Amino acid sequence: MRVRGYAPATPCWSVLSSGDPAAAETFYRGVFGWTSARTEDGATVFLLRDLVVAGLADSGGDRSGWLTYIATEDADATAALVAGNGGTVLQPPADILPRGRAALLADPAGGVFGVWQRAGFTGAQVANEPDTICWSETVTWDVDATVAFYGRIFGWTEQDGTAGVNTHYHEWIAANRVVGGISPMNELYPAGTPQHWRTIFSIEDCAAFIARTRELGGQVLAGPVDAGIGHAAHVVDPTGGAFLVIELLPELRHLLG
Structure with missing residues (x-):
């Protein structure tokens, strides 16, 4: 779906920070069929049908991971709100001209x-x-x-998940609209796993995606598993970036719109 803008307090952009950007670029081009390009400021973006879908950055040798950016009118x-409420x-905030202004934060x-204050670039141009x-x-x-902190920062509230997953789930609400989720960790997670943000991609065929992932050097940590709303898999790219994919049930695919 073509996206032309994002309301404040809405996830708007995701960037893979990778210790080996060249290897990551090869993997994601192969596994999703994306192309890639360079922006005016030298950043790398992934594209689908010539529309920007996600970004790629060099982590400088640090571990790889997907970073969620949330739209704000004032980075x-x-x-300052994050710092004043126990975050880091x-x-x-710094200008990334001509695209916008961004900051990297932690709860x-x-x-x-991250937070993104748009200028010439609003965020992902295609999603869902x-x-x-x-x-x-x-x-x-x-x-x-978690609900208390993000409520103070973005004005989010929380409700029980309504998508019919098999485990207890929560959804973020902004301006009476669902904008994201809260996934509680349990005994299936290794002790000491830190709190984190997770990026999830829609796919058409989970089994085929898993096969492509392995062929291209990625790892499958779990899946395909029945997530209640479809078949999902937890995978890691060859540089260590973890993400989820979901093949929604046919009767739920309208939710992406």
Whole structure:
């Protein structure tokens, strides 16, 4: 689906920060059928049908991971709110001209996220269709503390998940609209797993995606599994970036619109 803008307090953009950007670029081009290009400021973006779907950055040798950016009208004010509510400003707001202004932040439990104040670029230009990002969620040990923090930062509220998953799930609400999720960690997660944000991609065929992942050097941590709303898999790219994919049940695919 073509996206032309994002309301404040809405996840709007995801970037893979990779220790080996060249290897990551090869993997994602192969597994999703994306192309790639360079922006005016030298950044790398992935495209589907010539529309920007996600970004790629060099982590400088650090571990790889997907980073969720949340739209804001004032990156400086949001960073100040984070710092004043027990979070951490990892990278202060800075201009990324001509595209926008961004900051890298962490919640009190260590979950890292970014905020994006748009200028010439609003965020992903295509989403909520196969081979694009369809969902972002906070993965946490402490739902109550997470709800309290993000409620103060973005004005989000929480409701029980309504998509029919098999485990208890929560959804983020902004301006009476579902904008993301909260996934509680349980005994299936290794002790000490930090709170984090997770990026989820829509796919058409989970089994075929798993096969492509393995052929291209990625790993499958779990899946395909019945997630209640479809078949899902938890995978890791060859550089260590983890993400989820979901093949929605046919009767639920209208939810992506």
